[in-house]
Amino acid sequence: MHRSLSRFPAVALMIVVLALVVTQARAGERFITVTSTTSTQNSGLYGHLLPIFTGVTGIEVRVVAVGTGQAIRLARQGDADVLFVHHKASEEKFVAEGFGVARFDVMYNDFVIVGPKADPAKVRGMTDAAKALVKIAAAKAAFASRGDNSGTNKKELELWKTAGVDARGVSGSWYRETGSGMGATLNTASAMNAYALTDRATWIKFANKGDLAVMVEGDDRLYNQYGIILVSPAKHPHVKAKDGQAFIDWILSEDGQEAIAAYHISGEQAFFPNAARAGY
Amino acid sequence: MTDFGAAFAAAFAMVAGFDPDLAEIVGLSLQVSLLAVGLATVIGLPVGAAVALFRFPGRTALVVALNALMGLPPVVVGLIVYLLLSRAGPFGVLGLLFTPTAMIIAQVLLVTPIIAALTRQVVEDLWVEYEDQMRSLGAGPARALTALLWDGRFTLITAVLAGFGRASAEVGAVMIVGGNIDHVTRVMTTAIALEVSKGDLALALGLGIVLMTLSLAVNAAAFLVKETAQRHYG
Incomplete structure (x- = not known):
């Protein structure tokens, strides 16, 4: 009954060698x-x-x-x-x-603020991003933030600062930090009809827009340089x-x-x- | 509901059309997970059997630790392997970060405790059953180790399949150490995560269907091998 098990070391060696060969194949x-x-x-x-x-x-x-x-x-x-x-x-x-x-x-391209078509904060068509954020905060309308220290997140936090709103201070209420990538955050925003800041390229390509649409654009501060x-x-x-x-x-x-x-x-x-x- | 219909349509179109990108991703997924499970089996079987049969100080603690490690969070394993393989880390000179090798290393760490812990249980149960018989034949734990692993081989296939399930399903570790690089380290789970982030939920679910079908195929193959072997040698 041991006959097959005596081959164990040989089989083990084979697997290790195979792993090395396969994974090194592309190294050159x-x-x-x-x-x-x-x-x-x-x-x-x-x-x-x-x-x-x-x-x-x-x-x-x-x-x-x-x-x-x-x-x-x-x-x-x-x-x-x-x-x-x-x-x-x-x-x-x-x-x-x-x-x-x-x-x-x-x-470069630019950032836009997207939000639900019902627009509870009444920001549609605004061109001043900071003022729009003030209105969103005042209405306590849901806002989905990346919350992941990304470029978009940094831009968003700068805009909140300009707006004079301590959004992160109320994180968990109407201000929701997803801690994930742009697409994942847009999925979240789409699911809970929240406003969100996104770069335009991701937004155009994004396939799960749901009830969201571009609300605020055209502010110089929304400029996005790579x-x-x-x-x-x-x-x-x-x-x-x-x-x-x-x-x-x-x-x-x-x-x-x-x-x-x-x-x-x-x-x-x-x-x-x-x-x-x-x-x- | 339209998403579900679209998902099945997307899955069918990808498979029926022999999408070369899909084939590449499926190939890499199988390669990484099967090799990781192979290596984990090579390590986990003897370790699990040894813990089952030998008595040594701290054995109980080791048994509990092995069982607990079955629940290792993939993202934590990914982070640890990243820190080890990063250029700034101790093994940085090897240049393994963002390669399939790094993904295999992470999955071996995830899967080995599962196989070792389940093997430990299987072998220990067999040992309880056969100890007297084996000792009367003059076989101590060392001799019994190989005998019991062989005896429990059909049950142990389930342990290995549990390991494969973990490896093929996890995304946290391979995302961090592989980087989800197109044509290099993109596997089924990271591709699904990417499609979700693009908002293409139908395509993501379609990939999910393909992945589950693949998992079903691997398990069916293992079952057939087991049944055939059992009939011939059982």
Whole structure:
């Protein structure tokens, strides 16, 4: 009855070797790791952009899409070659602290405040985001916040500050922090008919709008700038500086900028390239 | 209700159309989870049997700990493995973060306690039943270990399947250490999470249906193997 069990060590070894072989099969490939935001991924931009870049250079781009806060954290730890996010102050701090080589503007779009069509706070059509938030707070209308330290969340908190409302102080009542990504937060807002701040690209692409619609847009403060940074090889020697820089150079080049401009969702341009180098 | 209809339509369209992206994701899911369960079995069976048969100080505490570890939260395991594999962590030089290897490591940590704890129970029960007989044959715990594992093999398949269930269903750990990178570390569960976040609930549910069908197929295959083997060797 032991005969089969005596093969156990051999089978065990085989499984270990198989695991190593299978998982190392891709190790020889040329790639860079980019940490970026859920908004750019959920909008589908990378699916459009990256194949073009890889076709030109042969460099594969692996995108890890998380909130801006977490993306910066990953890059600080040296777990990325390039950082592509949307909160200028945090990005400049990242470079100033020596974690990044330099920051470049890439593109912009804007944030919008979405909300239920019944509009209990009567903010539809307003162009002053801060005043709209004051009205939402006064009406105690449900508001779904990312609450995850992402770029969108930081923007939202800045707007509450401008509005002079301590929304986080009443978190759990009408102000609800989901602690999750843009899409997940929109799902929540859609389910409980809450207002929410979202970037326009994610909103256009979002398929579960339910009863929500754009309520507030056009405020200069809703401007949403994306920046790109090479993680410092001085800080993290393993960073693939050459290939990472090649990606940044391409994104900022005329070809890269045109590729961004060409990306449309449902007929709408999702991002507007504005890299200084390309003369836009 | 329309979502459910759309989900089944989406699942059917994906499977019937041999969607290459879907095939890739399904392939990676199976690869990661099956290898993780394979490794966890290799570790968990002997460990579980040893804990069942040998008497040593702190054994009771170890038994309780093993049982408790069956409930390890995937997101915590993911975080620990992330901290270990991060470039700033102790194993950073290996460059394993955001690779299928990292996902396998995390799942081995999740699944091994399940297999070890269930094996411990199975072998201990058999030992109670056969101890006198084995001792009279001159077989102590060490000799009995392999004998009882072999004896309990059909029951132990269920332990391994419980481990597979955990591995194939969890999203918390593989999301953190894999990064859900398209064509590299995207598996069924992280793809479902992504589609939910895009608000495409029908597609997400469709992927869920495919995943459950896959799980059913793996379990059915294991059942058939067990039945056939039992008939021949039972």
